[in-house]
Amino acid sequence: MPVEKSQRLLNLIIGLSSTRHRLTRDQIRDTIEGYEPLPHGASEEEVRKAEASFERMFERDKKELRDLGVPVETVEDPVHGDEIGYRIRPAEAAMPALDLTAAELAVLGIATDYWRGAVLGSDATQAVMKLASSAEHGPRVELPFAALPAVATDAFATLVEAVADRQAVRFEYSSVSSGAGTRTVEPWRVVLRAGVAYVIGFDRDREAPRTFRVQRIGGPVTPVGPAVEEVPEEIPLGALAASADVRTARVALRPESGHALRRRGSAAGVDGGWDLYDVEYAHGDAVVAEVLALAGGARIVAPAELAQSVAKAATAALEVERG
Template sequence: MATSPAAAERLLNLVIALVNTPVRMTKEQVRSTVAGYGDAPSDESFERMFERDKDMLRELGVPVLTITDAGHGDDFGYRIDLDTYALAPIDLTAAELGVLTMAAELWQDRSLRADSTRALTKLRAVGQAPGSTDLVAGLSPRVRDGGGAFAPLVDAVQARQAVRFTYRAATTGEVRERVVEPWKLLARRGGWVLVARDRDRGATRSFRLSRIEGSVRTVGPAGAFETPTPEELADALSSWDSGTRGVATLAVLPDRASALRARDVDGPRPTVAGRDVLRVPFRADWELAEEVVGYGDAVLVLEPTPVREAVLSLLRRAAALDDDGGTAHDVEAAEVSRG
């Protein structure tokens, strides 16, 4: 990674030269005329420097085009196309720039943070005045780190390029190589998820980014698969989108579980065996079961049966935890599974 002032100066000179060249510049012209490249001590080090700079500029959104001379097929040069270079007309008010600044701070992920900071730098050129921050005072949204897999996956989704990675399946603990066509990255309760079509299974699958081990590599060319249809995508995303699944009936000891009481709908009702009866909306069986079980005997589930069974199953397992000095036997998962 280039960190010296010389690197910034060299990159800037290269951009200005490639924007202003009438037709194109060959590598040799770059080396002999653009400030900063003449210092390269050898052909090899010039090549490395130029390739790295060219990749860097493209990474930053600068469209460095490769121009082939029709007369001399093997003779090519470079140019920056100003029409592609330019941002579409956009004018931002101070307040809008303030909102964008907060949006850029949403990401805790290092690569996302770098991307959004760069986007913001570019937009500051067209913002009306320094971004005001009082608009967003006191709000601090955060999205956790997606890890090293995140940036290559976003690129692959956009390029419609298949990827290969090693994945640790939570249900079995099995660690296996997967080849998938990446569709979309989701940040949902509990972290980042890749929704993709698994080529070996021939079916859509969700992968937690935190369970991807090692690096993500592209497989084959870009544009290798069709973007999923809205129906396919909606189908794949349905399990990740929350919404109210149902309303549970709970029997709660007096003065306990105020947090659940606050979510009670259309009460009050007659008590059952000295317990207050609550009706609490929930999104997923496992989610409510995991919440309720924490209250022990203070909260019992009356309805629906799957949530009640899930709680009972957790309690039976927990009741056996001190059977043999804190070691339980792993049995097949009978309980509801968490996403």
């Protein structure tokens, strides 16, 4: 199975940093995973092509590492000067210690949660844990969307990767207007609006640009091959640019909770031990999910249909927990 370029570069860094003296090109090709060793019993022509392919790949990788600031040294053999090797001095390649604030660590934590299902999800989680353990403790920092549930994170991560790799994807999608069905989309951009994730792209089935809410994607997002349509210079945001269908919900919040809702809303008085805020929204289910994520720290006063949705979802969750 072919090794991804990023993994091959990482293997090369580890190999050149671990050697006591140097690694020659032949040693790199034979020991670093990601490079193909010379085939056994190959003809002279096959050997020549394999060597040329390795040379091109290794030269590109070496240049990319140096462009990234990784000091790949060229080392000549003290006896045979024509036999060149390579190494990386670990002390010179080490990054300086990162001095992150509590707010910066919190942002990284939210980003890591969104990338939980991606290729580098486990590496991202470990990296944030290491950074957090070495940082100085400070006061807790509330972020605008820190209370939002991390829904559909696997889909979100796969879509971001598909945008970067120019891959078409297929997924199950449900909407009020068109119901449930399978969509094949060439994603152009993934955006966040008020804590809600959307993917904008070319819908192959409808042969037109469309916007999809990531929260309404059911099941896995599956890559189905390279994208064909060109990405437009100006990606149409449609209703995301300025939604005309904006309504207001009155939300009751416990003291020191619901900071995201407080920042988006306007104070509307108090009700016993609750602070009242009027919060504008375009999608009712997003507000419901946000209130549910606060686990009793918020409730919807009006409109009644949103309050009923919260009660219904909470009751269903309790029934599931009870089995």
